[in-house]
Amino acid sequence: MSTIQGITENDIANYLANTPGFFERHAELLGSIQLTSPHGQRAVSLQERQMEMLRDKLKGMELKVMEMIRHGQENVAIADRLHRFTRAIMLTTNAADLPDVLVNELMHQFMIPQAGIRVWGGAPAFAALSFAKPVSEDVKSFASSLSLPYCGLNSGFEAAQWLEEPSAVMSLAMIPLRHGPTTNAFGLLVLASSDATRYSSDMGTEFLVRIGEIASAGLSRLLPAA
Known part of the structure; x- marks a missing residue:
């Protein structure tokens, strides 16, 4: 100086x-x-x-406002999709159709390449349906151990084999289905992509948690009456 x-x-x-x-x-x-x-x-x-x-400061403020507006518009769009997804589940009168409706709506509303569901411990009336196919005890234990959805690379997970093209799965999200955070899982929802970065271990899971809560509430109709 x-x-x-x-x-x-x-x-x-x-x-x-x-x-x-x-x-x-x-x-x-x-x-x-x-x-x-x-x-x-x-x-x-x-x-x-x-x-x-002053002009530079105003320009910076303008960019921040535009960014906030853009994020706000994106949030509204996501909320609309989530609303349509929830509405489709609520309007499904036949409980046996719920897994297919849920999977198809998820793939359509959120542009998910592949999705699948397994439910165990369901009512005997649904035992012959595809979503009730047997799963290993490892899958049940894994699902119950999840406090949050798992997101990451597909390292040969059994759940990937539930999908139409398991060989194309590079990354996936696995969401436990349960009545509450302290109960064992009664199923597992799988979202998958051929993009290795679509579901990463460092991504936020808040939205996936909401999906899991809605799916769990709807699919609980498949369980035996208490």
Whole structure:
């Protein structure tokens, strides 16, 4: 930092900041000060530089507002899709149709390439249907151990074999179906993609949790009456 006879730039800056009357007494200096424009190497006056800074600040604020609007629009679109998904489940009168309706609506509303469901411990009337096919004890234990949906690469999960094209599954999300956070799972919902980055271990799971809660509520109709 440059000095003039022991006076530093900080000393000058502090003096000007603490002496507001200085430029009132030396108003001619304001018009003669020349600064370098950040938008080029041309010299500009102090007033012009202040206007440029103000324009840049306003531009930054405008971009932030536009970003907030964009996120707001995206959130509204997601809420609309979730509403249509929930409505389709609620309007399904035949309980046996629920798994197919749920899977098809998920794939359609949220552009999910593949999805599948397994439910265990269901009512005997549904035992012959595809969603009630047997699963291993490992799958049941894994589903019950999940406090949040699992998201990550497909490392040979049994659940991937429930899908139409298991060989195409690179990443997946597995969502436990249960009555509450402290109960064992009665099923597992699988969402899959051929994109290895679609479902990653560091992604947020709040939305998937909501999907799981809605699916669990609807599919509980498949269980024996308490």
